[in-house]
Amino acid sequence: MTFERLIEIKKLLNEYNYQYYVLDNPSVSDQEYDRLMQELQAIENQHPEWLTADSPSQRVGGQVLDSFTKITHERMMLSLGNIFNEDELMAFDERVRETYPNVEYVCELKIDGLAVSLVYADGRLDYAATRGDGTVGEDITHNVKTIKSIPLTIDYDGDFEVRGEIFMPKKSFNELNEERAKAGEALFANPRNAAAGSVRQLDSTIAAKRKLDAFLYMVPTATEVGCTTHKEALDYIKELGFKTNPMTHVSSDIQDVWAFIQEMTEKRDTLPYEIDGIVIKVNNLEEQVRLGYTAKVPKWAIAYKFPAEEVVTKLKDIIFTI
Numbered sequence: 001m002t003f004e005r006l007i008e009i010k011k012l013l014n015e016y017n018y019q020y021y022v023l024d025n026p027s028v029s030d031q032e033y034d035r036l037m038q039e040l041q042a043i044e045n046q047h048p049e050w051l052t053a054d055s056p057s058q059r060v061g062g063q064v065l066d067s068f069t070k071i072t073h074e075r076m077m078l079s080l081g082n083i084f085n086e087d088e089l090m091a092f093d094e095r096v097r098e099t100y101p102n103v104e105y106v107c108e109l110k111i112d113g114l115a116v117s118l119v120y121a122d123g124r125l126d127y128a129a130t131r132g133d134g135t136v137g138e139d140i141t142h143n144v145k146t147i148k149s150i151p152l153t154i155d156y157d158g159d160f161e162v163r164g165e166i167f168m169p170k171k172s173f174n175e176l177n178e179e180r181a182k183a184g185e186a187l188f189a190n191p192r193n194a195a196a197g198s199v200r201q202l203d204s205t206i207a208a209k210r211k212l213d214a215f216l217y218m219v220p221t222a223t224e225v226g227c228t229t230h231k232e233a234l235d236y237i238k239e240l241g242f243k244t245n246p247m248t249h250v251s252s253d254i255q256d257v258w259a260f261i262q263e264m265t266e267k268r269d270t271l272p273y274e275i276d277g278i279v280i281k282v283n284n285l286e287e288q289v290r291l292g293y294t295a296k297v298p299k300w301a302i303a304y305k306f307p308a309e310e311v312v313t314k315l316k317d318i319i320f321t322i
């Protein structure tokens, strides 16, 4: 582990971040990216004196494009910490149980799309924004309005924010790529990139044709609307007319959480949309607040990422545009 290797990894990760978040055109697989990020974090843990504020390990991810109006999020949109195996899940559970021995978890599918914040004012969709760098996102309201499963009005007085994931169903993705192949156009590498490319169009007629969808999974002000658990918040937004994912699993037994992860690993190919893992969240909202955040991610939630399925080099053969 040399200082030169640190510089090399940082350079690579900066390049990959730019390709992924700005161009929506990755050149390496997510697994390769995650592996490098883990290597970087390991070096920085061993040599804290080498850690700099501009290290890729310190970013939430995402860079704001100039062509869209920027929106400053009222509350930061953070990413999630990643784990890759059972031991890391057990370590997460142990950390949480030091404070809450009887903790209850909610397991959710990790939808492979892009995070969105929807803000309603007196029941009308006021604006929709991407996560961007977590503090400042892009205004994508014109495109989000074309997503049929997102309500334009809800029964709610005052300001209301709900967050979730915009995604492209596998069927829409395959149709889109078939059309593009016929037209001799470059193909999208995966549904996530196709969805991100679609909401970043300046002309909303393009997004409207792309058959996007959205699952909502978070209410930043859940306690203010009377919820005490995350599961109640999910039920609350479902009542309001938002699409929530039905495959949510609540359990206080970490072995049972691991069993759910394994079950979904088997079933993921049968789902009509892509998932890249399982998100495990502390259910009780007060416990979430007390557990708090690190500089980058919540301590009350973690994302388990599925092992690699695709071959790295495959991505490099596909050139695509947004």
Ligand code: NAD
Pocket: 016, 017, 019, 020, 021, 026, 027, 028, 029, 030, 031, 033, 034, 060, 061, 078, 079, 080, 082, 108, 109, 110, 111, 112, 113, 114, 115, 116, 131, 164, 165, 217, 279, 303
């Ligand atoms: P992430 O994908 O590791 O996880 C956080 C995101 O998960 C959230 O922001 C949200 O958008 C999403 N999510 C989906 N379902 C959710 C649910 N039920 N509850 C909460 N959140 C949910 O983090 P990220 O910062 O969006 O992306 C980083 C990842 O992107 C990396 O780990 C890597 O896999 C990939 N990446 C790849 C490249 C590349 O070149 N291939 C480059 C950069 C990043």
